[in-house]
Amino acid sequence: MREELRYITVNSDGGWLGILGSAKGLLCITLPQHSAQEAHQLLGDRANHATWSPHLFDDLIQRLRIYFSAHKVNFPDELNLSGATTFQREVWEITRLIPYGETRSYTRVAEYIGKPAAVRAVGQALARNPLPVIIPCHRVVASDDRLGGYSGGLEMKRYLLYLEASGSIQ
Secondary structure (H helix, E strand, O other), rough: OOOEEEEEEEEOOOOHHHHHHEOOOOEEEEEOOOOOHHHHHHHOHHHHHOOEOOOOHHHHHHHHHOOOOOOOOOOOOOOOOOOOOHHHHHHHHHOOOOOOOOOOHHHHHHHHOOOOOOOHHHHHHOOOOOEEOOOOOHHHOOOOOOOOOOOHHHHHHHHHHHHHHHOOOO
């Protein structure tokens, strides 16, 4: 039996967001986009087989809007990481614990999961993060405080870090 998928695209202060989930939890969230169509497209092919559910994600949408207006928000949502490898889940679970407004290095994340030599693999796992902001991979930087890479682009990473820095002051 196939898992029923649900999705929505919604506008926020940062732009259009796409959210895809199932009864098992969130599967994918997009970073802010210029249009609803772009957000929908970034959810991937699974969104084409999902049901539009404007009310299912109301609480999450409200928290994302608060987040993108530079306020601290928690995301305790259930995640459906069934498509991820064990290593990816380990990296994402540790990354999810990085506090709002703080950063950690790729090296430190690798050490936290007990694999200090896996720094590059940590970066690769973060590049495949389907739930940016919820799993705050933008909070992981190089050991010398350079931004490193980011699937949403370095400008987006810089924006999210700036947003959190200004939000932690409020």
